Amino acid sequence: MQYWLMKTEPDVFSIDDLKKGGVEPWDGIRNYQARNYMRDQMEVGDRVLIYHSRSKPMGVVGEAEVASAAYPDASQFDAKSKYFDPGATPDNPRWMLVDIKYLRHFPRVVTLAEMKAEPGLEGMLVIKRGMRLSIQPVAQSHYETVCALAEE
Numbered sequence: 001m002q003y004w005l006m007k008t009e010p011d012v013f014s015i016d017d018l019k020k021g022g023v024e025p026w027d028g029i030r031n032y033q034a035r036n037y038m039r040d041q042m043e044v045g046d047r048v049l050i051y052h053s054r055s056k057p058m059g060v061v062g063e064a065e066v067a068s069a070a071y072p073d074a075s076q077f078d079a080k081s082k083y084f085d086p087g088a089t090p091d092n093p094r095w096m097l098v099d100i101k102y103l104r105h106f107p108r109v110v111t112l113a114e115m116k117a118e119p120g121l122e123g124m125l126v127i128k129r130g131m132r133l134s135i136q137p138v139a140q141s142h143y144e145t146v147c148a149l150a151e152e
Helices: 015-021 032-041 112-117 140-151
Strands: 003-008 023-025 047-052 059-066 099-111 135-137
Touching: 003 059, 003 140, 015 023, 015 047, 015 059, 015 099, 032 135, 047 099, 047 140, 059 112, 059 140, 099 112, 099 140, 112 140
Parallel strands: 003 047
Antiparallel strands: 003 135, 023 099, 047 059, 059 099
């Protein structure tokens, strides 16, 4: 099993939206590295920390899991979508997604500031200055530390 952090803006798609749907496609990713993680490394059952960005406070709000193998993001073929990619074709898709299954809300937000101050999270990508990638691998020890902090 692998561990991930997936960022989302709560005014666009929040953990509450994920809970309502139960299982939702993680669509609209238009960064090649994030796409590669979904396409090449994510597997069904991998655990995911859901991180709310552009919110006050920013931080990890809950857990989810990968619920499907990667498949083409249909929005790349829709000319009316803001995620439309004229260079993508059904025979040669550029953008992939995975389905994500809601697991739980944390009892409290584990804030970015708190994660930066936690010695056990040194090296975690989300706390690195300038790290904007929306999907990031997370070490198992970091995942477990964030989950423990949420329970405090």
